[in-house]
Amino acid sequence: xxxxxxxxxxxxxxxxxxxxxxxxxxxxxxxxxxxxxxxxxxxxxxxxxxxxxxxxxxxxxxxxxxxxxxxxxxxxxxxxxxxxxxxxxxxxxxxxxxxxxxxxxxxxxxxxxxxxxxxxxxxxxxxxxx
Numbered sequence: 160x161x162x163x164x165x166x167x168x169x170x171x172x173x174x175x176x177x178x179x180x181x182x183x184x185x186x187x188x189x190x191x192x193x194x195x196x197x198x199x200x201x202x203x204x205x206x207x208x209x210x211x212x213x214x215x216x217x218x219x220x221x222x223x224x225x226x227x228x229x230x231x232x233x234x235x236x237x238x239x240x241x242x243x244x245x246x247x248x249x250x251x252x253x254x255x256x257x258x259x260x261x262x263x264x265x266x267x268x269x270x271x272x273x274x275x276x277x278x279x280x281x282x283x284x285x286x287x288x289x
Contacts, residue, residue, distance in 0.1 A: 166251045166265055174270055182277040183211040186284070190221060193288045214276040215240040218283025225287075232283040240279030247272020 187208045207221045219225070219232035250268035255261050 164252060164254055166262075170266065171251065171269055174266070175273060178270075178273045178277055179212060182280060183208060186211045186217060186280065189281070189284055189288070211277070211280065213280070214244070215279030215283045217280040218285075218287035221284065222287045228283070228287040231286040232279075235279045235282050239282075240276045243275035244272040 187204065190204055190207050203221065203223075207217055210217055210220045213220065215235040216232050219229040222228040247269045250265050250272075255264065
């Protein structure tokens, strides 16, 4: 009996890229509005924006892994964002006990996992930029 299957498709890639694009733009504007101008601002803006893919760790990255920001980001990662993304990934590879509506259920878990992953970044910004 086969328990693991691969249900990742081009739709999954486009969904991921869509979330990444939206949250990269959000991260850029949030950080740009909240940090003072200068050379350090530009470096921090570029590095943090490029690290949007790290989800809840972006707040720690924005503050150069300052202790409290890193602890908060790790908490969001381990409690909410990580498990949500892991569940979204697992739902793409485990065999479901039904056939009808399987594609919709899998995509819903994938999108929700990605949403919570990237929202974890905004939550960690809320702490880091406070």
